[in-house]
Amino acid sequence: MSAKASADRTLRGRVAVVGIGETDYYRHGASPDPEFKLALKAILAACSDAGIDPRDIDGFASYSEERSEASRLAAALGTRRLRAATMQWGGGGGGCCAAVANAAASIVAGLADCVVVFRSLAQGQYGRFGQTTNIDTISGEKAYLMPYGILAPPQRFAMRVRRYMHERGVSQEALRAIALASYHHAQANPRAVMYGKPLDPAKYDASRWIAEPFHLYDCCMENDGAAGLVLVPAERAGEFRNKPAYVLGAAVGSGYRAGAIPHNSPHYASAGFEPVAADLYAMAGLGPSDVGVVQCYENFTGGVVMALAEHGFFAPEEANDYLAFDNLVAPSGRLPLNTSGGNLAECYMHGFELVLEAVRQVRGTSTSQARRNDVAMVIGGPMVTPVSNLLLGSEATL
Amino acid sequence: MSGEATQTYLPQGLPIPVAEADGLSAPYWQGLHQNRLLVQRCRHCATWQFGPEWICHQCHALDPDWTEIEPHGRIFSWERVWHPSHAALRQHGPYLAVLVEIPHASGVRMIGNLLGDPAQVVYIGAAVEGVFEHHPHPERPYSLLHWRPSSAR
């Protein structure tokens, strides 16, 4: 392959987010709207934010077994011509950045011109992730876990985090700092489900164990809602009313045999980002010191510790020092983290609320704005496979 | 040597493990029923593999053999579960689950419950031995493999 062809194979600076939108965020089961209607509302909000006619969307991208599928959306919205419909394999939030990457790739390859990336969830309508009653028999990976009481996500990930804490000497206080930062930022964010419900160290320490080493506040919420964004080619970014957030890089995947079940991945004590972080920085031509603000998917706080270390923000052995509350809060912490409240305290929208928050940071419109906001990172779904990540930047970073 | 549990560690009513429709893991579950721990080992390149797959991940020979191994190993990680994620577990917790590494099968790992006091201190690296637990369900009898601290090894 020629050097030129290789350089052409990038998302860097080729596409921009020009609209974002979300529904109200609800406790699980509290949405007055069914899931598909939530998806429609979020998409309409994102189009309105961009100032485009929803009929001009020509692609849809999502992840994590999204049920609001592209053809139904296109029919419902009167899409003039559907040209791209991509779904990322894998559950959890591992695909929240991959869905953006797939949409971006569709645009860069000339398959589509205006793609909506979104996620909708109504757990009241379709059942909660955190409850597993009414399963009669089970096969595959879960057959090796569920009969032993390893049923829901906290139990599936606690051992991985425990092993990491053991290998790397990570303290419970490092996990706590992540929860405190998310809740702190949520207090400034009226969209947040935990707005008006602050958390302090004593409340964290006194909270019940879900599965050691996870206290209640180490675990994501379960919520109803939807969130979406509008992605267009970079050359069109100036047509829209908001400051564009350009894709500087994205990467997807997992390490060697990360999917070996049950709990048999060779590199077990890992969030799975070592190869994926390297790909992201290579595409963007950036390193961790260039990143001003990070949104990192919190299924569980322990996964955030691993993911941040694997993205090079600190060595694992430095986690206890680095992961202190003051370092993690906007506007001027060393690395403002989850500035909307994230999955812990804004809304568990399978991480898509994190992608929207990264756009707000680049725009300068966050309710907890970071001082360094030219380059914003999103990290999707630590400890699942495949995982994904994303770097967004202002025009000045191109 | 391993023994058999007389009463089950967790209450009845949790999902019952069954082999996939294509039968991939059927030898494993049948083995547990007979107090035998079977894992895959490639007959061509001797690579150990668990969970099972239709192919050896090392040399790509299809249909790896099932080989019986002694059920003892070391605790690789653990968790103490307090929150009931299933109706059968309400009023039951806490309980302990361990991830056990099997050194004599190149470190393949498997999950079970750690028998004994659920409040016990658990040490990563501690030696454990397997305990087969049989569930005489009227329609779908099944067997599990738990672990307890090892006295001998």
Ligand SMILES: [Zn+2]
């Ligand atoms: Zn082989």
